[in-house]
């Protein structure tokens with residue numbers, strides 16, 4: 006039996022008081038869609054459409070449902086030694102916070118984030134999914150002081166098929182730059198470049214106010 010509660014209590018002591026703005030995986034996903042989302046949401050307080058909120062709500066319900074499932078089979082599949090479920094992580098140094106579905110600990114001293122996705126399996130990994138894993142990997146590496154070389158995605162709509170995603174130091178450097186770009190928009194009111202993928206603008210809820 007995994008001693009999740011005890012470890013979470015230990016971890017809570019390590020998580021600092023949040024005095025400064027902390028970036029979340031949702032912020033990074035919005036930035037990845039278009040950096041101007043961050044500008045409109047956080048500096049102009051213009052919320053997105055209800056449909057997007059509905060998707061978030063669905064995601065939350067799925068998240069709660071997963072917590073009730075028996076997920077021990079995954080642990081056997083990749084031979085991890087210990088698993089923690091639904092762990093809140095925050096680092097003032099990284100200026101990042103988030104709640105990771107699972108943290109896996111391996112015999113070689115490394116650890117990995119595991120994130121469930123309510124989508125079908127694809128060979129190609131969505132950039133947003135990869136970004137989320139990298140953020141969690143940075144937090145785990147910083148807080149647990151363990152190497153994090155890979156993360157896992159589990160696709161719940163494909164019989165919980167699991168994919169291993171390599172995570173490198175250059176991913177950490179790239180993500181640190183993204184976090185700094187998001188902070189620059191929110192803290193300094195910097196108006197970022199529009200997305201270069203103009204097809205995104207056609208369905209965008211900000212298209213009527215956005216200067217191209």
Ligand code: SF4
Nearest residue numbers: 039041199206209215
């Ligand atoms: S209209 Fe286009 S550039 Fe403007 S916020 Fe939407 S996606 Fe970004």
